[in-house]
Amino acid sequence: MIGKDSKATPLDRLHRAFGAKMVPFAGYVMPLHYADGILAEHNWVRGGAAVFDVSHMGQAEVKGADAASLLEALVPGDIAGLKPGRMRYTMLTNDRGGIIDDMMATRRDDRIALVVNASRKDFVFPYLAERLKGRARFEIHSDRALIALQGPASAAALARLAPAAASLAFMAGADMPVAGIACFVTRSGYTGEDGFEISLAAEFAEKLAERLLDDARVKPAGLGARDSLRLEAGLCLYGQDLDETTTPVEADLAWAIGRRRRAEKNFPGADAILRQLSEGPERLRVGIRPEGKAPARAGAVLARPDGASVGAITSGGFGPTVGGPVAMGYVAPDAARPGTLLAAIVRDKPLPARVVPLPFVPHRYHSSRAQLDRPRKEFRP
Amino acid sequence: MTVRFTKAHEWIRIEGDVGVVGITDYAQKQLGDIVYVELPAVGAKFAKGVQAAVVESVKAASEVYAPVGGEIVAVNGALADNPATVNSAPESGGWFYKIKLGDPADLNDAMDKAAYDAYVGGLH
Numbered sequence: 001m002i003g004k005d006s007k008a009t010p011l012d013r014l015h016r017a018f019g020a021k022m023v024p025f026a027g028y029v030m031p032l033h034y035a036d037g038i039l040a041e042h043n044w045v046r047g048g049a050a051v052f053d054v055s056h057m058g059q060a061e062v063k064g065a066d067a068a069s070l071l072e073a074l075v076p077g078d079i080a081g082l083k084p085g086r087m088r089y090t091m092l093t094n095d096r097g098g099i100i101d102d103m104m105a106t107r108r109d110d111r112i113a114l115v116v117n118a119s120r121k122d123f124v125f126p127y128l129a130e131r132l133k134g135r136a137r138f139e140i141h142s143d144r145a146l147i148a149l150q151g152p153a154s155a156a157a158l159a160r161l162a163p164a165a166a167s168l169a170f171m172a173g174a175d176m177p178v179a180g181i182a183c184f185v186t187r188s189g190y191t192g193e194d195g196f197e198i199s200l201a202a203e204f205a206e207k208l209a210e211r212l213l214d215d216a217r218v219k220p221a222g223l224g225a226r227d228s229l230r231l232e233a234g235l236c237l238y239g240q241d242l243d244e245t246t247t248p249v250e251a252d253l254a255w256a257i258g259r260r261r262r263a264e265k266n267f268p269g270a271d272a273i274l275r276q277l278s279e280g281p282e283r284l285r286v287g288i289r290p291e292g293k294a295p296a297r298a299g300a301v302l303a304r305p306d307g308a309s310v311g312a313i314t315s316g317g318f319g320p321t322v323g324g325p326v327a328m329g330y331v332a333p334d335a336a337r338p339g340t341l342l343a344a345i346v347r348d349k350p351l352p353a354r355v356v357p358l359p360f361v362p363h364r365y366h367s368s369r370a371q372l373d374r375p376r377k378e379f380r381p
Numbered sequence: 382m383t384v385r386f387t388k389a390h391e392w393i394r395i396e397g398d399v400g401v402v403g404i405t406d407y408a409q410k411q412l413g414d415i416v417y418v419e420l421p422a423v424g425a426k427f428a429k430g431v432q433a434a435v436v437e438s439v440k441a442a443s444e445v446y447a448p449v450g451g452e453i454v455a456v457n458g459a460l461a462d463n464p465a466t467v468n469s470a471p472e473s474g475g476w477f478y479k480i481k482l483g484d485p486a487d488l489n490d491a492m493d494k495a496a497y498d499a500y501v502g503g504l505h
Contacts, residue, residue: 037414042439293416295417318439347419
């Protein structure tokens with residue numbers, strides 16, 4: 001049931017006009033899918049382009065000369081090294097090395113723009129405000145919408161409304177007018193495909209979404225497709241694959257810990273995280289491919305062939321592009337080698353499942369060199 | 382031909398002493414794209430109201446209950462390769478299993494089409 005307390009995003013009216021099935025999510029009422037359903041939306045993103053409303057996510061900025069170094073006291077990522085207009089995936093860690101939230105950080109001249117999880121912003125924003133108080137300005141941008149345009153056709157579709165978008169590099173952002181509306185556009189996303197996230201004043205969100213959708217290549221897509229796309233892309237969902245007890249090393253996100261930061265050892269949980277980096281973690285996030293057709297979902301125990309438990313699935317379902325069940329979860333290090341045969345316990349029955357490398361579907365992020373050097377790889381529908 | 386419906390959105394078509402069971406059009410619409418159906422074993426016996434099958438959409442797994450007690454005499458093996466038939470033809474080609482009725486009285490509280498349509502209409 002959708003409670004009275006669920007907030008509507010600036011695109012609520014548009015969702016309903018497109019026949020969305022609306023569901024409560026992280027305090028908001030959001031589109032789970034539109035008239036065509038999750039499978040069609042998923043496939044549309046892999047082959048064309050789709051608009052996602054991600055206005056529920058938390059947008060904020062840290063302003064001031066010391067913004068980067070102040071943030072570095074809270075995250076293991078290299079923020080000071082971010083050049084203007086570049087963005088990076090990072091996470092807030094606690095003193096035990098656990099992940100408080102994962103987020104995107106973008107350097108914008110004198111400030112760092114942050115996008116945090118909807119489900120965590122009520123905790124993370126006061127947390128950041130408290131720690132930055134008196135040393136940097138922390139602004140919460142609850143008056144801004146966020147629209148993602150994802151899929152191989154998104155660059156061409158966005159270039160029609162914002163010619164400058166086509167020349168953005170992957171994980172870079174810039175201010176630019178889109179259809180005449182002032183926007184901050186980054187080339188990023190949560191699907192494994194080329195795409196953009198467009199931040200703009202909430203009052204113009206519906207107009208922009210309508211302009212984006214006024215294109216035969218572009219359709220709307222909901223939370224259902226967003227979840228199956230990110231799972232195939234091997235991307236974590238906070239609250240399922242990450243929480244305050246999982247460390248970046250366990251989550252196979254050690255690449256997000258800057259080399260300088262490892263040497264400086266001055267981020268929350270550095271002792272625990274650096275010890276895991278040198279000695280190895282007690283568990284590791286891996287891809288899991290059930291060998292049959294039955295999906296194995298979050299919570300399913302993973303066991304060795306002899307029945308001994310080695311971990312559990314944290315995200316799992318049907319992968320439309322893979323054409324079968326896909327999952328990820330945490331297992332003991334000696335069970336984490338790709339090819340290891342395990343069993344996922346589904347409805348009390350052990351289903352054969354193999355540890356596989358992530359992602360399930362290769363990322364196709366924008367790369368200017370790849371575009372020049374070789375033709376786009378053909379993908380199965 | 383007698384077809385009856387349950388509040389759990391199963392249909393059962395009575396063919397002599399056997400009932401053909403599936404989920405209703407309303408149910409498949411609520412579930413969305415169906416990607417897997419777990420069927421019971423032929424020969425398995427179920428009491429009325431007990432979970433006899435599982436249907437999985439992209440979103441979630443849902444239990445399907447036996448609308449009557451009895452013994453499974455056939456299952457729709459074609460659903461293994463084409464689970465989406467449950468979406469496209471829920472009340473015909475997307476049938477789940479055939480069950481030999483133990484007690485015809487099990488059907489006493491099942492609804493006819495008109496009653497089920499009214500029941501579904503009241504859910505909105």
